[in-house]
Amino acid sequence: xxxxxxxxxxxxxxxxxxxxxxxxxxxxxxxxxxxxxxxxxxxxxxxxxxxxxxxxxxxxxxxxxxxxxxxxxxxxxxxxxxxxxxxxxxxxxxxxxxxxxxxxxxxxxxxxxxxxxxxxxxxxxxxxxxxxxxxxxxxxxxxxxxxxxxxxx
Amino acid sequence: xxxxxxxxxxxxxxxxxxxxxxxxxxxxxxxxxxxxxxxxxxxxxxxxxxxxxxxxxxxxxxxxxxxxxxxxxxxxxxxxxxxxxxxxxxxxxxxxxxxxxxxxxxxxxxxxxxxxxxxxxxxxxxxxxxxxxxxxxxxxxxxxxxxxxxxxxxxxxxxxxxxxxxxxxxxxxxxxxxxxxxxxxxxxxxxxxxxxxxxxxxxxxxxxxxxxxxxxxxxxxxxxxxxxxxxxxxxxxxxxxxxxxxxxxxxxxxxxxxxxxxxxxxxxxxxxxxxxxxxxxxxxxxxxxxxxxxxxxxxxxxxxxxxxxxxxxxxxxxxxxxxxxxxxxxxxxxxxxxxxxxxxxxxxxxxxxxxxxxxxxxxxxxxxxxxxxxxxxxxxxxxxxxxxxxxxxxxxxxxxxxxxxxxxxxxxxxxxxxxxxxxxxxxxxxxxxxxxxxxxxxxxxxxxxxxxxxxxxxxxxxxxxxxxxxxxxxxxxxxxxxxxxxxxxxxxxxxxxxxxxxxxxxxxxxxxxxxxxxxxxxxxxxxxxxxxxxxxxxxxxxxxxxxxxxxxxxxxxxxxxxxxxxxxxxxxxxxxxxxxxxxxxxxxxxxxxxxxxxxxxxxxxxxxxxxxxxxxxxxxxxxxxxxxxxxxxxxxxxxxxxxxxxxxxxxxxxxxxxxxxxxxxxxxxxxxxxxxxxxxxxxxxxxxxxxxxxxxxxxxxxxxxxxxxxxxxxxxxxxxxxxxxxxxxxxxxxxxxxxxxxxxxxxxxxxxxxxxxxxxxxxxxxxxxxxxxxxxxxxxxxxxxxxxxxxxx
Numbered sequence: 012x013x014x015x016x017x018x019x020x021x022x023x024x025x026x027x028x029x030x031x032x033x034x035x036x037x038x039x040x041x042x043x044x045x046x047x048x049x050x051x052x053x054x055x056x057x058x059x060x061x062x063x064x065x066x067x068x069x070x071x072x073x074x075x076x077x078x079x080x081x082x083x084x085x086x087x088x089x090x091x092x093x094x095x096x097x098x099x100x101x102x103x104x105x106x107x108x109x110x111x112x113x114x115x116x117x118x119x120x121x122x123x124x125x126x127x128x129x130x131x132x133x134x135x136x137x138x139x140x141x142x143x144x145x146x147x148x149x150x151x152x153x154x155x156x157x158x159x160x161x162x163x164x
Numbered sequence: 165x166x167x168x169x170x171x172x173x174x175x176x177x178x179x180x181x182x183x184x185x186x187x188x189x190x191x192x193x194x195x196x197x198x199x200x201x202x203x204x205x206x207x208x209x210x211x212x213x214x215x216x217x218x219x220x221x222x223x224x225x226x227x228x229x230x231x232x233x234x235x236x237x238x239x240x241x242x243x244x245x246x247x248x249x250x251x252x253x254x255x256x257x258x259x260x261x262x263x264x265x266x267x268x269x270x271x272x273x274x275x276x277x278x279x280x281x282x283x284x285x286x287x288x289x290x291x292x293x294x295x296x297x298x299x300x301x302x303x304x305x306x307x308x309x310x311x312x313x314x315x316x317x318x319x320x321x322x323x324x325x326x327x328x329x330x331x332x333x334x335x336x337x338x339x340x341x342x343x344x345x346x347x348x349x350x351x352x353x354x355x356x357x358x359x360x361x362x363x364x365x366x367x368x369x370x371x372x373x374x375x376x377x378x379x380x381x382x383x384x385x386x387x388x389x390x391x392x393x394x395x396x397x398x399x400x401x402x403x404x405x406x407x408x409x410x411x412x413x414x415x416x417x418x419x420x421x422x423x424x425x426x427x428x429x430x431x432x433x434x435x436x437x438x439x440x441x442x443x444x445x446x447x448x449x450x451x452x453x454x455x456x457x458x459x460x461x462x463x464x465x466x467x468x469x470x471x472x473x474x475x476x477x478x479x480x481x482x483x484x485x486x487x488x489x490x491x492x493x494x495x496x497x498x499x500x501x502x503x504x505x506x507x508x509x510x511x512x513x514x515x516x517x518x519x520x521x522x523x524x525x526x527x528x529x530x531x532x533x534x535x536x537x538x539x540x541x542x543x544x545x546x547x548x549x550x551x552x553x554x555x556x557x558x559x560x561x562x563x564x565x566x567x568x569x570x571x572x573x574x575x576x577x578x579x580x581x582x583x584x585x586x587x588x589x590x591x592x593x594x595x596x597x598x599x600x601x602x603x604x605x606x607x608x609x610x611x612x613x614x615x616x617x618x619x620x621x622x623x624x625x626x627x628x629x630x631x632x633x634x635x636x637x638x639x640x641x642x643x644x645x646x647x648x649x650x651x652x653x654x655x656x657x658x659x660x661x662x663x664x665x666x667x668x669x670x671x672x673x674x675x676x677x678x679x680x681x682x683x684x685x686x687x688x689x690x691x692x693x694x695x696x697x698x699x700x701x702x703x704x705x706x707x708x709x710x711x712x713x714x715x716x717x718x719x720x721x722x723x724x725x726x727x728x729x730x731x732x733x734x735x736x737x738x739x740x741x742x743x744x745x746x747x748x749x750x751x752x753x754x755x756x757x758x759x760x761x762x763x764x765x766x767x768x769x770x771x772x773x774x775x776x777x778x779x780x781x782x783x784x785x786x787x788x789x790x791x792x793x794x795x796x797x798x799x800x801x802x803x804x805x806x807x808x809x810x811x812x813x814x815x816x817x818x819x820x821x822x823x824x825x826x827x828x829x830x831x832x833x834x835x836x837x838x839x840x841x842x843x844x845x846x847x848x849x850x851x852x853x854x855x856x857x858x859x860x861x862x863x864x865x866x867x868x869x870x871x872x873x874x875x876x877x878x879x880x881x882x883x884x885x886x887x888x889x890x891x892x893x894x895x896x897x898x899x900x901x902x903x904x905x906x907x908x909x910x911x912x913x914x915x916x917x918x919x920x921x922x923x924x925x926x927x928x929x930x931x932x933x934x935x936x937x938x939x940x941x942x943x944x945x946x947x948x949x950x951x952x953x954x955x956x957x
Binding site: 036042043044045046049052053056059062079083085086090093106122127128130137138139141142143145146 | 225809816819830893894896900915919923926
């Protein structure tokens with residue numbers, strides 16, 4: 012894979028920052044612009060930068076688990092949040108909130124909407140990784156450079 | 165009660181999990197479950213007979229008001245005694261039957277235990293939906309039991325037929341149960357009985373429920389699966405397909421009859437179906453040479469009889485039905501065991517080949533004769549009492565058609581007498597002829613342990629017949645449990661001289677004539693059924709229906725999923741075009757203010773330029789980038805309108821999409837190439853312009869759509885309730901994760917499916933390419949390949 016130094020260097024700087032931004036979107040979403048969906052897309056954008064700079068193998072190495080595991084666990088988390096209230100006698104997706112006093116950090120308020128949003132985040136992230144898994148291979152590797160141009164749209 | 169159900173599940177699972185290690189000893193392990201159940205039932209006996217039902221409730225899905233409501237009343241006790249009593253004896257019998265266990269024999273014991281648990285669930289459930297779940301579990305375990313010998317194609321086909329018919333009926337029943345439950349506002353059987361629902365939908369619901377009951381209890385015309393199910397080993401047939409599972413339909417009908425018999429559709433449907441089943445089953449039983457098939461058709465006939473008794477809603481007739489339930493369970497299980505013994509030791513079930521047997525066979529023959537006599541309704545056996553009570557009940561019944569049904573039951577009983585006699589003659593070896601005689605027949609003598617379970621059942625048949633007082637209290641209490649208004653009479657052997665006795669004499673007399681003249685009868689049957697040979701049997705109708713369904717599905721798929729991308733696109737676009745236009749022609753257009761803010765002008769300029777550019781470009785990458793420009797400018801418009809969340813999402817999506825676009829485009833030729841003939845181009849242009857215009861008009865109408873609505877917008881309420889109720893200040897996110905959270909759940913599920921599908925398609929195309937070495941047409945070609953692969957599989 013060809014590498015451009017300027018792209019490579021800026022991606023090194025940006026990659027983690029964008030990822031942190033995506034986490035911010037995820038956690039701030041309930042009160043400020045953001046949310047699991049936007050967060051997941053932003054994380055996907057970070058990954059696409061990594062892909063552009065260092066190729067699909069680097070993307071694969073970036074996560075210790077397979078894309079479909081991330082994808083599936085996202086749905087499992089969200090579905091669990093949806094179903095558990097049903098088992099406790101409430102309606103589907105009934106959310107509850109807790110307020111915890113943390114030393115040094117102050118008051119932390121969280122609702123069970125957060126794990127639901129985390130599920131959405133993981134699913135969108137997994138979706139992006141799946142896309143790179145599916146189409147990210149270098150077409151030249153498949154000896155597909157000389158394709159017929161007989162394709163209608 | 166829940167512990168009892170769990171016990172069955174645990175014992176069954178342990179046996180299945182142990183594989184073939186246990187061999188036939190698995191049946192001795194399985195005995196634990198019915199033995200414990202019987203012991204528990206004995207402790208509840210006196211209380212339940214006195215009318216105090218045992219109830220237990222387990223919260224299940226509280227949010228949907230789903231609970232596991234279990235209730236044991238006296239009728240439930242009758243069924244529990246049947247299920248566990250016969251289950252215990254069948255387990256002991258199976259231990260003798262499988263003297264040479266093969267692979268999968270132990271699994272039969274485990275599945276049988278699970279089945280028994282499911283069946284207990286059916287008869288103990290007070291909640292209609294829980295009953296349905298257990299009902300379907302019995303279908304599933306029955307499927308596995310029939311098809312246990314998975315190397316035998318006949319067993320697989322029979323199992324499939326059984327589950328398709330009973331499962332289909334079960335689905336219909338689910339709809340029916342929901343209709344009834346919603347109409348009554350309760351799903352509890354005990355509450356339904358106290359307060360029957362009325363209303364227009366109830367008859368439709370009942371028809372659907374009856375459909376389920378008819379398929380399960382092998383009523384005409386759904387009975388074809390039961391004779392097929394006889395490929396299962398004989399202990400299984402004895403247990404599931406005569407004594408217990410097939411009675412589930414009768415059980416449900418018995419439960420519902422006192423509640424719904426007054427509804428117009430109920431009696432005609434139950435009585436006609438039951439009558440036809442009883443007569444047709446009896447006639448077909450008379451024609452069988454295979455003892456097991458004879459019993460199978462006999463069971464179909466008796467199930468029709470039970471329908472006629474338990475489905476009328478008249479308690480006097482229902483009481484006869486309860487006696488027949490007990491009697492039938494005892495004699496039919498014993499008779500099946502006899503068939504199994506003959507099959508096992510002699511090596512044939514064909515009445516023309518069974519030789520005269522003596523010596524150690526005497527007890528088996530005694531069991532066969534007494535049980536068959538009970539089936540034929542001879543005194544002083546339990547079957548006789550049941551039949552007498554049935555005649556007596558129909559004699560005084562007042563509903564329309566009762567007299568006709570009485571005639572049907574008499575004719576059916578005559579046929580029953582005739583095929584019972586045929587069975588006895590066959591087992592005794594009196595029907596053997598030289599043509600079919602086994603050449604090297606060396607019948608073994610059956611060991612005592614093999615026939616002992618059947619003998620126990622026969623002892624019950626005799627004792628309960630001679631001294632009905634042993635079942636009297638149970639039968640009376642069960643009658644009251646079905647219908648609290650019932651005043652059941654005592655169960656006695658001799659109820660005095662009257663019409664029932666006369667009818668019994670007629671049955672025995674005509675039946676004897678049929679037996680004596682059996683050669684002529686079978687001749688006549690052959691002659692009479694000859695013209696019917698062209699009429700398809702229910703079995704053939706089922707197979708034709710199955711084949712027709714797959715043929716239709718294949719044809720439809722071939723037409724709808726033709727694989728041409730341009731055609732798919734045309735269909736989608738035309739739908740988008742036509743459907744909204746139908747609505748749009750009636751709605752007026754309200755032009756909004758053209759410009760809110762000055763910054764909108766350059767943004768719209770970018771959008772227009774980008775859109776036109778994307779359509780003009782000949783390089784694919786350039787077109788994709790133009791679309792990206794459109795997207796970013798749209799995000800700008802969202803910011804101007806004060807929707808930061810929307811803008812943020814749009815920006816993120818646009819960024820990601822551009823990258824993904826580029827990824828995919830690398831696999832395509834760099835430029836658009838149009839090979840289609842020139843004549844279609846103006847047509848395409850017209851379609852595109854029409855779509856654009858339609859969307860434009862649609863947006864205008866939608867934007868002005870709230871103009872004449874006076875109520876406040878729904879978003880107003882969402883904004884108000886966001887912070888106090890959902891503890892969130894960002895109403896957009898609150899809507900996504902809370903107010904409309906279920907939508908989000910559905911959407912992300914779709915995303916997941918799409919992602920898996922995309923990877924699958926991409927891999928499929930790639931695999932083919934590297935496999936053949938010749939590059940395929942990458943986009944259309946891959947999709948066509950994928951759909952074709954899907955069609956073939």
